[in-house]
Amino acid sequence: MSSRLIPLSIAFGGSIMLSACATQIDSPAPIVFRGSTPDQPAIVAAAPSPVTATAPIQTADSRGxxxxxxxxxxxxxxxxxxxxxxxxxxxxxxxxxxxxxxxxxxxxxxxxxxxLPPRADRYAVGSQTTPAGWSPDIAAAAIDRAALPTIETGAIGAAAATQTTTTAPLVHTVAPGETLFSIARLYDVPVTSLADWNSLGADFALNTGQRIEIPFGSVTTTQTSIPTLPQAPVTVVTPDAQAVLPGAAAALTPPPSSAQPLPTDTSLVVETPASPNLGQFRSGSGIFIPPVDGPVLRPYAPNGADRNEGIDFGAAAGAPVHAAADGEVVLVSRSVGDLDTIVMVRHENNLVTVYGRITGVNVARGDSITQGQQLGVVAERSEPSVQFQVRRGMQHTNPAEYL
The missing domain is CATH 3.10.350 (Membrane-bound Lytic Murein Transglycosylase D; Chain A)
Known part of the structure; x- marks a missing residue:
């Protein structure tokens, strides 16, 4: 390699290192090679970093x-x-x-x-309507249990004051053994409304721990104020000049009758009252008279050891025996007991009188007799007496009830 290429290589390497550093400082970006081979790139450049647009944060309104x-x-x-x-x-x-x-x-x-389901008003504040399927009748009982609404009263004489209060929904957790019917009774709501509100099946089946919504809504409470009653007119009466005021003594006027004394009444004559009818005080009905004039020796006793079917009257031997009332003689016979000769007389109203321990009978069967007529005389005995019986049909009764 020539001496001229060494500085160029160093410079080229430095630029590559600076580019790498810059890439690490900024966000990662792909490396683009432009040349014949990657070992000998002609141009090396970094792609620009993506720009992220920051969206404004949206907040919910008061309804959420x-x-x-x-x-x-x-x-x-x-x-x-x-x-x-x-x-x-x-x-x-x-x-x-x-x-x-x-x-x-x-x-x-x-x-x-x-x-939210699409709606033309896009749920603008104040545009909501009453939810379909809800009615105050369904939620009235649950609302009453939630809280007592505040009543606004108007001025005296106003017709009424009205306030609408909205309550939060009530949630009931199903306990073991509870049914939809028992929950409906607990909150005083119709069981069908409770089932429809919670979308329950026709069998109203519930599970322990299931949360049941109690119908809710808004209710309008109206309280009628008591108007001011009109004042009745007061009539002022002027007192009479002669009237006596409380606490004052009134002059007493003597009555007219006291002016002259009553004259002496010399025309009063005391009259002797007639003798009282003592017969009206008898305890019986009085339709019969006693057969003889004498005391009662043995009273009527239908039961017991002293059983007596009639009344025994004491009388002297030979004293006359009289018929107790008008009638017909139906029997004259001698008794097998201690009654000796007996006489039976039939009267009205199916009554029969019996006279025992008599003798010297002077009537016969079939004779018509009158009250007081003599039937015979008292028989001779150590203790002379006459037994007097009264029978209704064949049943003996107390003779005292008829004397």
């Missing part, structure tokens, strides 16, 4: 919506749900779920993006 140009997305927040995200932009939860290939009950994580 981000405009990507040709489409829009909504970003999930903390403890968010697909149903709540759909409600924020006024789109049906089923439309949002179907557009993203997800179930309505899909659990979201913070920062997760869902693509």
């Amino acid at each position: 919506v981000i405009d990507r140009g040709s489409y829009q997305v909504i970003v999930a927040g903390e403890n968010d749900s697909l149903i709540a995200m759909a409600a924020r932009v006024g789109v049906s939860s089923s439309d949002l779920a179907n557009y993203n290939g997800l179930p309505v009950t899909q659990t979201t994580t913070a920062g997760q993006e869902l693509v």
